[in-house]
Amino acid sequence: MKRFDGFPARMEYAAIPSMFFSSLLPEIDDLAELKTTLHVLAALCQKRGYPRLVTYRELLGNTGLMESLRGLPQPPEQALRLALEKAAGRGTLLHLTLEKDGADEDIYLLNSEASRQVAAGLQSGEIPLKGVTRKITPPAAAEAAPNIYTLYEDNIGILTPMVAEELRSAEKTYPESWLRDAVREAALRNKRNIRYVIKILERWAAEGKSDGTYQRDSQKTDPDKYIKGKYGHMVRR
Numbered sequence: 001m002k003r004f005d006g007f008p009a010r011m012e013y014a015a016i017p018s019m020f021f022s023s024l025l026p027e028i029d030d031l032a033e034l035k036t037t038l039h040v041l042a043a044l045c046q047k048r049g050y051p052r053l054v055t056y057r058e059l060l061g062n063t064g065l066m067e068s069l070r071g072l073p074q075p076p077e078q079a080l081r082l083a084l085e086k087a088a089g090r091g092t093l094l095h096l097t098l099e100k101d102g103a104d105e106d107i108y109l110l111n112s113e114a115s116r117q118v119a120a121g122l123q124s125g126e127i128p129l130k131g132v133t134r135k136i137t138p139p140a141a142a143e144a145a146p147n148i149y150t151l152y153e154d155n156i157g158i159l160t161p162m163v164a165e166e167l168r169s170a171e172k173t174y175p176e177s178w179l180r181d182a183v184r185e186a187a188l189r190n191k192r193n194i195r196y197v198i199k200i201l202e203r204w205a206a207e208g209k210s211d212g213t214y215q216r217d218s219q220k221t222d223p224d225k226y227i228k229g230k231y232g233h234m235v236r237r
Contacts, residue, residue, distance in 0.1 A: 012046075014041065014042035014045045014046065015041075015045045016038070016041050016045075017041075017110075020037075020041070024037075024090070024092060027090070028090070029157075030083065030086055031072065032069055032072055032074075032079045032080070032082065032083040033082075033083040033086040033087055033090075035065065035068045035069065035083070036059070036065065036069075036080060036083035036084060036087060037083075037087050037092055037093075039059065039062060039064070039065040039068075040054055040059070040087070040093060040108060040110075041110070043058065043059070043062070044109075044110055051109070051115075051118040051122070051127060052109070052110075052115075053107050053108060053109045053118075054107075054108050054109075055105055055106060055107055055108070056080075056084070056105070056106035056107075056108070057105070059080060059084075059108075060077065060080065065080070066080070069083075084106075084108065087108075088108070091111050092110075092111060093108045093109065093110065093111055094108065094109040094110070094111050094115055094116065094119050095107070095108055096108075096109075096119055096122055096123065098122065098129070100129075107122070148167055148171065148176070148179055148180065148183070149164060149167060151180060151183050152167060152183055152194075152197075155183055155184065155186075155187035155192075156183060156186060156187060156192045156193070156194070156197070157192050157193070162194075163194045166194045166198065167179075167194070170197075170198065170201060173201075174201050174204075174205070178201055178204060178209060179197075179201065181209075182197045182198075182200040182201050182204070183197055185200050186200060
């Protein structure tokens with residue numbers, strides 16, 4: 001590890017919203033996303049004029065950022081793309097694709113009330129940018145629901161071979177809708193591990209689950225209801 005020599009007497013500062021530390025930092029578990037988010041915040045802070053935004057090309061040309069992404073499993077450019085997608089998906093950044101000089105230009109803004117108004121103005125053409133025109137994107141077709149393995153990775157964590165085997169076993173035992181709901185329930189409770197997902201499924205099998213309502217009071221449930229039903233073989237007496 002190269003030792004840092006310390007900060008100089010005179011230097012520039014970059015403002016970071018305090019909510020980043022209280023609301024976002026505890027949730028970001030990807031190193032590339034964290035590094036990219038901090039660089040975007042710093043770049044936006046240093047911007048002058050209106051509106052304040054940063055482009056993908058600018059980030060790609062940011063030597064400090066790209067160097068910090070080296071050594072990750074993906075090449076730096078791919079790591080940057082994935083990190084920006086995660087930051088936009090998390091709601092930290094707003095992502096627009098406009099057209100500049102006949103080519104697509106990816107633009108990123110901080111997801112604030114003011115920036116949301118700017119984004120709407122850029123998309124409608126009310127706010128002009130030099131050399132940039134509004135890109136009209138055709139409505140996207142409805143996407144198929146992600147499979148359970150993708151859903152697990154997106155909401156719980158890394159899909160190891162052991163976890164994949166647990167999910168395959170659960171798919172054979174429980175309805176698909178239960179499995180999906182259990183993953184979401186675990187994520188909402190911040191219990192991000194496969195054992196908690198399985199415990200939810202086992203509880204539903206024993207206590208019952210109806211239309212997404214998790215019935216915790218077994219005294220209010222007819223015990224024979226689930227034995228006679230389609231998934232009666234799951235009930236443990």
